[in-house]
Structures are given as structure tokens and as C-alpha cells.
Amino acid sequence: PETVKAVDVLKGPYFPEYGDFDTAGAVVFLTRDYVEENTLEVAGGSFNTQRYLALLSPTRDALKTFIAVEGYRSDGPFEHPNGYVRFNIFAKATASLAQDMTLSVWASHYRAEWHGSGQLPSRAIRAGLIDRFGAIDPNEGGVTQRTNLNIDYAWRVGTAQRVTAHAYASYYALSLFNDFTFFLKDPEHGDMINQRDRRVVAGFDTQYEIKSLPLGMPLTSTAGFQYRIDTPHIVLANAIKRHQVARVQDVSIVEQSYSPFVKFELVPLDKVRLVTGARGDIFLFHGTEHVDTSEPFQTREVTKARPNVKANLILGPWLDTEFFANFGTGFHSNDARAVLTNPKLEALPTATGYEFGVRSRALPRMELFATYWFLDLSSELVFVGDDGTTEARGATHRDGVEVGIKIRPLDWLTLTGDFTYTRKAEFVDTGAAIPLAPIWTARADVTVRLPWGLSSSLEMRYLGDRFADEDRHVTARGYTLLNWTGRYRYRNLETFLSVENLADVHWREAQFSFTSRLPGEPAGGVNDVHFTPGAPRSFLGGIAVHF
Numbered sequence: 115p116e117t118v119k120a121v122d123v124l125k126g127p128y129f130p131e132y133g134d135f136d137t138a139g140a141v142v143f144l145t146r147d148y149v150e151e152n153t154l155e156v157a158g159g160s161f162n163t164q165r166y167l168a169l170l171s172p173t174r175d176a177l178k179t180f181i182a183v184e185g186y187r188s189d190g191p192f193e194h195p196n197g198y199v200r201f202n203i204f205a206k207a208t209a210s211l212a213q214d215m216t217l218s219v220w221a222s223h224y225r226a227e228w229h230g231s232g233q234l235p236s237r238a239i240r241a242g243l244i245d246r247f248g249a250i251d252p253n254e255g256g257v258t259q260r261t262n263l264n265i266d267y268a269w270r271v272g273t274a275q276r277v278t279a280h281a282y283a284s285y286y287a288l289s290l291f292n293d294f295t296f297f298l299k300d301p302e303h304g305d306m307i308n309q310r311d312r313r314v315v316a317g318f319d320t321q322y323e324i325k326s327l328p329l330g331m332p333l334t335s336t337a338g339f340q341y342r343i344d345t346p347h348i349v350l351a352n353a354i355k356r357h358q359v360a361r362v363q364d365v366s367i368v369e370q371s372y373s374p375f376v377k378f379e380l381v382p383l384d385k386v387r388l389v390t391g392a393r394g395d396i397f398l399f400h401g402t403e404h405v406d407t408s409e410p411f412q413t414r415e416v417t418k419a420r421p422n423v424k425a426n427l428i429l430g431p432w433l434d435t436e437f438f439a440n441f442g443t444g445f446h447s448n449d450a451r452a453v454l455t456n457p458k459l460e461a462l463p464t465a466t467g468y469e470f471g472v473r474s475r476a477l478p479r480m481e482l483f484a485t486y487w488f489l490d491l492s493s494e495l496v497f498v499g500d501d502g503t504t505e506a507r508g509a510t511h512r513d514g515v516e517v518g519i520k521i522r523p524l525d526w527l528t529l530t531g532d533f534t535y536t537r538k539a540e541f542v543d544t545g546a547a548i549p550l551a552p553i554w555t556a557r558a559d560v561t562v563r564l565p566w567g568l569s570s571s572l573e574m575r576y577l578g579d580r581f582a583d584e585d586r587h588v589t590a591r592g593y594t595l596l597n598w599t600g601r602y603r604y605r606n607l608e609t610f611l612s613v614e615n616l617a618d619v620h621w622r623e624a625q626f627s628f629t630s631r632l633p634g635e636p637a638g639g640v641n642d643v644h645f646t647p648g649a650p651r652s653f654l655g656g657i658a659v660h661f
Contacts, residue, residue, distance in 0.1 A: 116153075116169055117182050117204050119146045126467040126487065127444025130375040130391030130424050131321070131338060135446045137465035138489060145220060147208040148178040157610075157656025162195075163188040165656070178208040191650055193245060194252035198228040214270040222262045230254035232293055233644035235630055243632070246620065246647045250632070251304060253355050256290035276323040283316040291356050298631040298639045303354045307362075310349040317342035332381045336391075340373040348451070364404035367450045372396045377424075389426040395419065397447060397462060401454040414454045418461040420445045435474040442467050448493070448506050459506065463493035481520040488513040494541070494548060509542040512551065526565065531558035533576075546584035549627065554578030554592075567603040572596065582627035582643055590643065593621035603660075611655040618651035 122142040124132070132140040148171040155167040166185040173179045184202040189195035206220035231249035238244050267279045293306040321338035350363040377391035399416040422443040430436035444465040453461040471485030494510040518532030539551035556576040563569045575595045582590040596616040602609055615621075622645040631639035 116149075116167065117145050117180075118143055120144045125485075126440055126442060126469050126489070127422070127465050128424050128426055128440040128442035128467065128469070130377045130393040130422070131336075133340065133373050133375075133393060133395050133445075134371065136444045137446055137467070137491065145204075145206060146180055147206065147218070148174050148180045150174075151660045153658055153660050155656060155658040157654055159654035160652035161189045161191055163652075163654060165654070167658075176210050180204075180206045191647075191652075192231045192247045192249070194229060194231055194249050196228050196230065196255075198226065200224070200226040216266075216268050218264075218266040220262075220264050223260070225257075225259040227257040228255050230256075230291075233624065233626065233646055235296075235632065235640075235642045235644050237640065237642050238632060250296050251293040251306065253306065254291050254293055256288065258288040258290075259286070261285045274325040277321070278323075279318065279320045281318040283314070285314055287312045291353060294628070294644070295630040295639065296632055297635075298629065300352075301631070301637070303359075306353045306355070308349070308351045308353040308356070308358055310351070311346055313344055313346035315342070315344050334379040336377040338375050338377075340371075340375075342371050342373075344369040346450075361405050363451070365451055366402045366404065367454075368398075368400040369447075369450050370398045371447075385430055385432070387428040389424075389428070391424045393422045393424070395422070395445065395462065399450045399453050399461070401450060414457070416453055416457045416461065418453075420462040420464070422464075433474075433476045435472065435476050437472050438470070440467070440469040446491075446495070448495070452506060460493050463491060463506070465492075466490045479522045482518070484515070484517045486513070486515050490542075496549065507541070508544070510540065510548055511542055512539045512548075513537050526563050528561045528563075529559070530561075532556070541584070544584075547581040547586050549583055550580060550590055550625070552577060553580050568601070570598070570600040572598050582625060588627045588641075588643060590625040590627075591622055593619060593648065595619065595621065595648075606660045608658040608660065609656070610658070611653065613651065613653055615649060615651045620650075621648035622646070623648040 122144065123139065124142070125139040127136050129136065129140065149169050152171060153167070153169040155165070157165040164187050168181075168183045170181045171179060182202070182204040184200070186200040188198050190198065202222070202224050204220070204222040206218065208216060208218040211217055229252070231247070232251055232254045234244065234246065234248070234250065238250060239246050244250065262284045263282065265281045269277045271277065288309070288311045290309045291306060292309070293304055295305045297304055299305045317340065319338065319340045321336055323334060323336045326333050326335065344367070346367050348363065348365045348367065349361060351361045352359045373393060373395045375391060375393035377389070380388045382388065396419045397417070399418070402413045422445065424442040426438065426440045428436055428438045444467070445462045446465065448459060448461055448463065453459055466489070468488040469485050471483060473481070473483040475481050489512045491510045494507045496505055496507045514534060514536035516532065516534045519530070521529045523529070533554070533556040534552070536551060536553050539548045540546060541548065554576070555578065556574070558574040559571060561569070561571045573596070575597070576592070578592040579589050580592070582588040597612070597614050598616050599612040600610065624646040625643055627641065627643050629639040629641045630644065631637070
């Protein structure tokens with residue numbers, strides 16, 4: 115996280131520059147060009163956790179450079195240690211080619227491997243067969259890596275025009291072992307599966323922006339084009355203790371998308387701002403199946419297209435208060451394997467979103483926002499516990515409210531908080547619940563930053579109970595967590611301590627309702643809530659040197 119300069123969170127399908135999976139929103143991570151001082155950090159804590167970090171900026175002038183290296187390991191609280199090991203390296207160079215022209219190149223590499231205890235059936239813990247940090251199959255886990263290369267170019271032509279270009283390439287590999295259903299399909303050897311994914315992702319995003327004054331009205335026009343290609347090779351295999359037994363699926367896919375868009379920001383009247391746009395996406399799916407399956411597609415090509423429109427109206431400010439209304443259509447692409455198997459499947463299901471709200475700074479040292487939102491999906495992706503994948507289901511509707519506040523009563527004290535309430539989250543045709551759709555969520559934070567080097571933060575995170583199945587018979591338990599962090603800096607030396615799950619509550623991190631079978635149970639298995647236990651109270655402390 116030390117490489118991130120800012121995070122832009124955009125809610126809803128209201129922005130034409132974002133495409134695939136911009137349904138509930140989008141998140142943009144902006145990385146640092148440099149750090150003002152170099153840092154070496156060492157940390158250690160509970161469960162054999164260790165972290166080593168270096169942040170270095172050799173140059174900070176016309177050429178800005180930044181290098182970050184991290185090593186991390188932890189065994190976690192489990193009876194069978196996670197043995198989680200992670201390595202990250204990030205390097206970036208940003209050059210000013212001219213007064214209004216910059217070029218930035220950055221690359222990163224990530225690798226991790228781990229052992230996992232899997233999702234635990236609740237009944238096994240109730241019966242005392244295992245502890246909540248135990249395992250039915252301790253052979254789960256995996257290894258993954260990712261290498262990224264990004265190039266960003268920006269050129270401001272005078273005061274009215276701007277050109278940006280972003281090109282990227284990424285190599286990703288994953289080998290994941292899971293055992294979701296235990297002895298349901300294979301009572302003798304178990305139901306472990308191995309999911310392997312190797313792919314190259316590449317693309318570019320170009321935008322041209324121009325400011326003008328038609329009829330005296332300020333107008334900012336943006337035209338852009340995006341291209342992306344994914345080339346995954348996906349294997350699904352049965353396995354015994356991490357040894358492959360038989361391939362169930364072996365697919366090579368080439369997925370390409372071509373996406374032009376336009377965006378207009380107009381101020382027709384004082385205190386009236388209109389942002390509209392349109393976007394088109396053309397997807398080409400090509401796949402080859404390398405093993406015989408019950409639904410083979412061998413080699414097939416499918417082409418799909420989806421237009422989308424956006425409109426946002428902002429009124430104000432009056433007394434530092436704005437009112438807004440947003441509308442937009444977006445989409446998410448379905449699994450290419452499903453699209454190629456059934457070309458009649460809706461490959462790019464539509465998401466339609468509406469939002470009405472207010473944001474205000476009318477009171478000194480306070481920011482407040484409130485929104486009511488609606489989101490309709492023509493097809494919902496639902497988790498399938500038997501094989502750990504998702505499948506496309508029917509149309510769904512969601513609506514709810516979100517409220518947030520930020521108060522800074524003193525220069526050294528900041529309080530933030532927000533909550534969301536989803537009034538309805540259900541399938542349109544049947545009225546059935548969307549499994550695991552949140553109903554209540556909340557977050558609060560108190561941060562103290564004293565001028566003599568001491569800072570501290572106390573965070574509360576809440577997720578309420580929600581339905582784990584469509585029939586509303588099974589409940590996924592909610593939780594309330596408290597996390598605390600404290601730091602003290604004296605000259606170039608800084609010490610820190612963080613405590614996660616301060617109250618040491620028993621909580622469930624991931625939960626799913628599906629059928630599994632333990633030894634001695636009926637052949638058809640037992641439907642149950644399976645969960646990954648959340649970590650107990652844990653400590654991480656360390657020291658950092660700045661120079």
C-alpha cells in the first residue's frame with residue numbers, strides 16, 4: 115500500500131471511460147512518482163508474521179524515480195500453518211519531456227505461495243470434529259505470480275487541450291487447490307480440484323480532451339478509445355493431495371474488446387452542470403477445448419456488442435451544498451467458456467443504475483453525503499460451491515441508501531463514518547434473495563495526528579447478517595471488528611504497532627451455503643454453511659528508518 119498515492123472510488127455505471135464490470139462502480143489506484151524520503155522498515159508479530167520493506171527514490175527532479183521492495187511471511191492462526199510467503203517489487207520512472215509533457219513507465223512483480231485450511235463446514239465444528247482453525251483437508255493452497263508493465267503519456271496543448279495515452283501488459287499465473295465438497299463426489303479419495311490459469315493481458319487507453327465555449331457555455335469534450343486482449347489458458351483437474359488425477363477442462367481462450375467512448379461536461383447555467391456520455395464495446399471470444407467434455411465447443415468464435423449511455427446532473431452549490439442525480443447503463447462480461455459453449459447466452463449482461471443524492475460542507479469542518487441508489491442487472495453471477503466457480507443466473511434488482519460523514523473538530527483530530535442499507539436485493543422473476551448480498555454495512559474511524567510525532571487510529575468495521583441462500587432459510591453471520599494502529603516518530607526513527615481484531619471476536623471472513631459430505635454422512639451430502647474463520651486478535655509491530 116505504500117506505493118499508492120490516491121484511490122479514486124467511483125460508484126455506479128455512470129462514467130463512460132470505464133467498461134467491463136463497471137456495474138456497482140470502479141476503483142482506480144494512482145501510484146506515487148516518488149517518496150520524499152527513503153525508508154527501510156522491519157516488522158514482526160503474531161503467528162510468525164514478518165514484513166520487510168524498502169522505499170527508495172534515487173532522483174526527485176526532472177526525472178523522478180521510485181523503487182519499492184517488500185517481503186512478507188505468516189503462518190496464520192491455523193492448526194496447519196499457512197506458510198504464506200509473498201514478494202513484491204515495484205519500480206517507476208517519471209520524466210518531464212517538456213513543460214507540459216510527461217512520460218511515466220512503471221513495472222511490478224508479485225509472487226506468493228501458501229497452504230490453506232479451506233472453507234470449514236459449520237456442522238464439523240459444532241460436533242467437535244475440528245477446531246475453528248482446523249481443517250478437513252489441509253492440502254489446499256496454491257501459488258501465484260503477476261508481472262506488470264505500464265506506460266503513461268500526457269501532453270497538455272496550451273490551456274484548452276489535453277492528450278493522454280496508457281499502454282499496459284501483464285502476465286499472470288495461478289495454480290489453486292481447493293476441496294469444497296470433501297467426499298461428495300469421490301467418497302474414497304475426496305473431491306480436491308486444481309484450477310490453473312496462465313494468461314497474458316495487454317491493451318491501451320487513449321483520450322483527447324478539449325475545452326470550448328459554445329454560446330458562452332463552458333464545455334469539456336473527451337473522446338477516447340480502449341483496446342484489451344486476454345489470452346487465458348485454463349485447466350480444471352481432479353486431484354488427490356495436490357497430485358492431478360484427470361483433467362476435466364482444458365481451454366485456450368482469446369478474448370478481445372474494442373471500446374470507443376465520448377464524454378461531455380457542460381455548464382449551461384450558473385450552478386447547473388451536466389455530464390453525459392456514451393460508450394460502445396465489441397467483444398470477440400475465441401476458444402479451443404483440448405479435452406472431451408459433456409458440453410464441448412472444440413473451437414468456436416462468438417462476437418457480441420453492447421452500447422451504453424450515461425447522464426449526470428449536478429445542481430449547486432448553495433451554502434456549500436450540491437444535489438445530484440446520476441443515470442447510466444453498464445455491463446459485465448460472462449465467463450468466456452460459458453459463452454462459447456452456449457452462444458445464445460447473454461455474454462454482456464446489462465447493468466442499469468440510478469442514484470439521487472446530496473453532498474454538503476455547509477457546516478464548518480464537516481463533510482456530509484447521502485444517496486439513494488438503484489441497480490438492475492439483466493444477469494447475476496452466483497457462486498457455485500460444488501466446483502468453486504460462478505454461473506450466470508436471472509435478472510436481479512437492488513436498491514438502498516448510503517450516508518457518510520467526515521468531521522475535523524480539531525486540527526489533529528479527524529472522525530469519519532458511513533453506513534449502507536440495502537432495502538432490496540432479489541431476483542426479479544422469483545423474488546428469491548441474492549445469496550450473500552449485504553443488507554447493513556458500516557465503518558467508522560477516529561484518527562489523531564499530534565504535531566510532536568504521535569499518531570493513532572481506531573477503526574470499526576461492521577457487516578450485518580445476510581441471507582446465504584435464495585430461500586432465505588440460511589443466514590450468514592455478520593461481525594463487528596475493531597482495529598487499532600499507533601505510530602511515533604522522533605527525527606528519522608519511527609516505531610509502530612497495530613492490533614487487528616482488538617476485541618478478539620469470533621468472526622467469519624467468507625461464507626457460502628452449499629452441499630458437502632463428511633465421512634459417514636449420507637451419499638447425497640448435507641447442505642451447510644461453509645466458512646473461512648476470521649483471524650483472532652493479532653499484533654504487528656516494527657521500526658522504520660527514514661533518510
